[in-house]
Amino acid sequence: MRPLPRQRLLNAALAAAFGTASSLCSVSAFAQATAQPSGAADPTLPAITVNATTEESATGHVNGYLAKRSTAGSKTDTPIVETPQSISVITADRMDAIGATTVKDALGYTPGIAIAPFGADSRYDWIAIRGFDGYAPGFYLDGLPLRNNGTWGVWKTENYGSERIEVLRGPTSVLYGMASPGGVVNIASKLPTAEPxxxxxxxxxxxxxxxxxxxxxxxxxxxxxxxxxxxxxxxxxxxxxxxxxxxxxxxxxxxxxxxxxxxxxxxxxxxxxxxxxxxxxxxxxxxxxxxxxxxxxxxxxxxxxxxxxxxxxxxxxxxxxxxxxxxxxxxxxxxxxxxxxxxxxxxxxxxxxxxxxxxxxxxxxxxxxxxxxxxxxxxxxxxxxxxxxxxxxxxxxxxxxxxxxxxxxxxxxxxxQYTYSSIVGAPLLDIQAPVxxxxxxxxxxxxxxxxxxxxxxxxxxxxxxxxxxxxxxxxxxxxxxxxxxxxxxxxxxxxxxxxxxxxxxxxxxxxxxxxxxxxxxxxxxxxxxxxxxxxxxxxxxxxxxxxxxxxxxxxxxxxxxxxxxxxxxxxxxxxxxxxxxxxxxxxxxxxxxxxxxxxxxxxxxxxxxxxxxxxxxxxxxxxxxxxxxxxxxxxxxxxxxxxxxxxxxxxxxxxxxxxxxxxxxxxxxxxxxxxxxxxxxxxxxxxxxxxxxxxxxxxxxxxxxxxxxxxxxxxxxxxxxxxxxxxxxxxxx
Missing domain, CATH: 2.40.170.20 (TonB-dependent receptor, beta-barrel domain)
Structure with missing residues (x-):
């Protein structure tokens, strides 16, 4: 869990002592219930509203595995239930839980995605979405394309630097221009936070x-x-x-x-x-x-x-x-x-x-x-x-x-690009005694x-x-x-x-x-x-x-x-x-x-x-x-x-x-x-x-x-x- 802001710590403490936060109107009500004896100084305390929850950001960190908002399906801050197309969001907490060190690891529990079309491969995060290549013409980072040209110069991303990974399945060109018919993958970067x-x-x-x-x-x-x-x-x-x-x-x-x-x-x-x-x-x-x-x-x-x-x-x-x-x-x-x-x-x-x-x-x-x-x-x-x-x-x-x-x-x-290929030119490999x-x-x-x-x-x-x-x-x-x-x-x-x-x-x-x-x-x-x-x-x-x-x-x-x-x-x-x-x-x-x-x-x-x-x-x-x-x-x-x-x-x-x-x-x-x-x-x-x-x-x-x-x-x-x-x-x- 990430450090909680002071207001949320206060909410949690009050809820633990007196019940749910919704049952409390303000901290001033608590102050009134524990008023000082008659004749003592009685300064007026400012009312502080106690909120049970905080609004989720469509691009920021999510506590837990469930994201309720996203920009991937509309380029605006929109609830996922109002997005008329299939979308999945893999949060940083979920990536940590399943031990995902790459994008394809993180997408292993997402519907419609093949994470091993070319088996084990250290070079790239090859994936397919709904039966189509999901790695060309490239992933997106913070809503901007990481464009490749079907070559071997492909941009890489780092899971530890990602706040969430979003998958919008199906054609998406109205929002993103040229794209695979299977869908797009967008990675949201970790950005500065007010809380330490x-x-x-x-x-x-x-x-x-x-x-x-x-x-x-x-x-x-x-x-x-x-x-x-x-x-x-x-x-x-x-x-x-x-x-x-x-x-x-x-x-x-x-x-x-x-x-x-x-x-x-x-x-x-x-x-x-x-x-x-x-x-x-x-x-x-x-x-x-x-x-x-x-x-x-x-x-x-x-x-x-x-x-x-x-x-x-x-x-x-x-x-x-x-x-x-x-x-x-x-x-x-x-x-x-x-x-x-x-x-x-x-x-x-x-x-x-x-x-x-x-x-x-x-x-x-x-x-x-x-x-x-x-x-x-x-x-x-x-x-x-x-x-x-x-x-x-x-x-x-x-x-x-x-x-x-x-x-x-x-x-x-x-x-x-300078690319070469041949079917010969290397020594034979003995599979029983490789040298x-x-x-x-x-x-x-x-x-x-x-x-x-x-x-x-x-x-x-x-x-x-x-x-x-x-x-x-x-x-x-x-x-x-x-x-x-x-x-x-x-x-x-x-x-x-x-x-x-x-x-x-x-x-x-x-x-x-x-x-x-x-x-x-x-x-x-x-x-x-x-x-x-x-x-x-x-x-x-x-x-x-x-x-x-x-x-x-x-x-x-x-x-x-x-x-x-x-x-x-x-x-x-x-x-x-x-x-x-x-x-x-x-x-x-x-x-x-x-x-x-x-x-x-x-x-x-x-x-x-x-x-x-x-x-x-x-x-x-x-x-x-x-x-x-x-x-x-x-x-x-x-x-x-x-x-x-x-x-x-x-x-x-x-x-x-x-x-x-x-x-x-x-x-x-x-x-x-x-x-x-x-x-x-x-x-x-x-x-x-x-x-x-x-x-x-x-x-x-x-x-x-x-x-x-x-x-x-x-x-x-x-x-x-x-x-x-x-x-x-x-x-x-």
């Missing part, structure tokens, strides 16, 4: 993980107009098997200035340095999911890359600000801006396949002992400038309320140039409330995007301009008993940035659209939120390649499903979070390759279920347990059909103790160290993450 916060955290875990972190915040002046916060992490660790290091340095200072009650200006910065290898668990389908023709398999703990060659060096810097000014009860303006620079130097050995040592004898054991490995590397430098300007007007006429949002956002990204090192030949690049993207979007949204029961959201947006690709191979530059209008509508009914059914329609788009070789004209932007119907239930005065949603989602106009490998804009994917989610305190100190996703349809419905139609593009299990519960005893002991079930699939593109990637269930656990100012916890993920195949794609399978154990000691004062 002082925290030191130590971690020790497997793979030689040693980490120290600190979080400090408070006021710099007596009036509380200038606030500060500084959050930092220093990690010294290794990748699984001790193959190479996995070190991180992270620091995020911020300062808030409040010259008046109507104006807030926050300056925030971030620096992150990662020095690591490149750990993944990729295997050929034959030898992992399926035994080889002679019945053997590749050892699950074998590093098929080369620790002496692999590295993933990643540096990023960001600086920006958030400004809000309220002119009066009607008009408020906001502006966010961020500049970032990212440098990546990455290389590895990959694409393992058996080397045919005895091609004349298909059943020779020698053919299943040595692995060929390709050489891959990329050096990238990315600069990014993003801005979002908003004018909000709160209007009222009788029983009608309008919250009108008019915005203009802009983003500009430049990526300088690393040796001469490795770097191939010539297949990408050497500069890509630029600039996008400007103008959007309008009206959140209309009629009385206390009906809420209607209408929105529209027009985007223009210009991209250019400069090639150092021939000195040419290709320029493409695209534009797209998207729209959104949703209706919510707010029943007095806490039920809130809703209907919604939303759209997305993504510029393709390529020319049709047949017509020499730019391809149209690909698009997405979704119909969704759902219901939420938030019992009045309780600490629970339940939700259910059904949806029909389509991705249209994406590029597919015909038999001659010519690109054609004929692709379409259809996904339909049901999602359930619950976050509740079943009884005092007993928390439960649960989610279920039923996806009976996630198939290609149109393609230039007939053999793809009717198959899954990205693997989506029919059933996915997760449950987490934890209990805190009155003596300070706390325990938690969770289970994550992932149903069987045929892999991306159904590459292993008619065989299946087996279903699997992973168990997680937590045990801890709170004593004085200390919070102690031991978290174990994949408690039983279950060996499993997370997914298969192309000619490979990806093994899942092995057991991890992290002990955490946090001291607050």
């Amino acid at each position: 916060l002082r925290e030191i955290q130590l971690q020790y875990g497997n793979d030689a993980r040693r980490q120290v972190a600190g979080d400090f915040s408070g006021a710099l002046d007596a009036e509380g107009k200038v606030l500060y916060r500084i959050t930092g992490v220093l990690r010294d660790a290794q990748l699984p098997g001790g193959s190479s290091r996995d070190d991180r340095t992270y620091i995020a200072p911020s300062i808030t200035w409040k010259p008046s009650s109507d104006t807030t200006f926050t300056l925030l910065a971030q620096y992150q340095k990662n020095r690591a290898g490149a750990y993944s668990r990729i295997r050929p389908i034959e030898g992992s999911l399926k035994p080889t023709r002679i019945g053997t398999t590749i050892p699950s703990d074998l590093n098929v890359a080369d620790p002496s060659f692999d590295h993933f060096n990643h540096d990023q810097k960001m600086i920006g600000y958030q400004l809000e000014h309220r002119f009066n009860d009607t008009f408020t303006v906001r502006q966010k801006l961020r500049y970032g620079k990212l440098e990546v130097d990455y290389r590895t050995l990959q694409s393992p396949s058996f080397a045919a040592m005895d091609p004349a004898n298909a059943l020779s054991p020698a053919n299943y002992r040595y692995l060929n490995r390709g050489v891959f590397g990329s050096q990238e430098s990315t600069t990014s400038l993003t801005m979002d300007n908003q004018l909000q007007a709160d209007l009222r006429s009788g029983d009608w309320q309008h919250k009108v949002l008019v915005g203009l956002d802009y983003q500009r990204t430049r990526i300088d 690393y090192g040796g001469a490795i030949e770097l191939p010539a690049p297949y990408v050497n140039g500069v890509n630029r993207l600039a996008q400007t979007g103008i959007y309008v949204q009206d959140q209309i409330k009629w009385g206390d029961r009906w809420s209607l959201t209408l929105g529209g947006r027009y985007d223009t995007a210009q991209s250019s690709n400069y090639s150092r191979f021939d000195g040419t530059t290709q320029r493409i301009s695209e534009h797209k209008f998207t729209k959104r509508a949703g209706l919510v009914y707010l029943a007095p008993n806490g039920l809130a059914p809703y209907l919604s329609y939303s759209e997305s788009f993504a510029p393709i940035g390529a020319l049709d070789p047949a017509t020499k004209t730019p391809f149209k932007p690909e698009s997405g659209r979704q119909y969704e119907a759902g219901i939420r239930y938030q019992p009045p005065g309780g600490k629970s939120l339940y939700s259910a949603a059904i949806f029909d989602l389509r991705r249209k106009n994406y590029i597919t390649y015909d038999a001659s490998f010519m690109p054609r804009q004929t692709g379409e994917i259809s996904v339909r499903g049901l999602e359930l989610e619950a976050t509740t305190e079943l009884m005092p100190r007993l928390n439960l979070t649960a989610s279920y996703a039923y996806t009976p349809r996630a198939i290609v419905t149109a393609s230039s390759r007939v053999e793809e139609i009717g198959k899954q593009s990205m693997s989506v299990p029919r059933n996915r279920l997760s449950v987490w519960a934890d209990y805190r005893f009155s003596n300070g002991l706390k325990v938690g347990v969770g289970a994550r079930f992932n149903g069987s699939t045929h892999g991306d593109g159904e590459v292993v059909a008619p065989a299946k990637v087996p279903s699997y269930t992973l168990l997680d656990a937590m045990i801890g103790y709170d004593i004085d100012r200390w919070t102690l916890a031991l978290n174990l993920r994949n408690l039983t160290n279950k060996a499993y195949v997370a997914n298969c794609a192309y000619a490979y399978c990806y093994l899942g993450t092995q057991r991890t154990a992290v002990a955490t000691a946090t001291y607050r004062w």
